[in-house]
Amino acid sequence: LCFLFLSVVYEGVVGLGMLTIFYDVPTLLGYLLLCVGSVLLAGKKIKVEKLSFLQKVVIPNGLLISLFSFVFVLRAMEDISKLGPRIAGATLAVFYSLVAYLIVTVLRTRCENEL
16 A cells, blocks of 8 residues: 555656556455455464464465456457556566565564564
């Protein structure tokens, strides 16, 4: 969400529009809901345990969302001109998972250092 906010602010100030290719709101919301649901179902109580579990599931969750997106891309192949943007949107979940992995790793390290 922070990346989404910064890209909207950057696009409004600079006006280049280059960062708009890096966010897809439905994919981002689906990814976030899957990650939050995974953590809630895990039943972890301590913050470090939650971050450790989240670190383990962010990349598989991104791959799962990307797989679902590719299924929708393959179902809508009648218009070849839209194939490129749809494939780009399907791969964004993998990008989100890598960014989330980096953020969760930093947060987990900070929490472990505080203990």
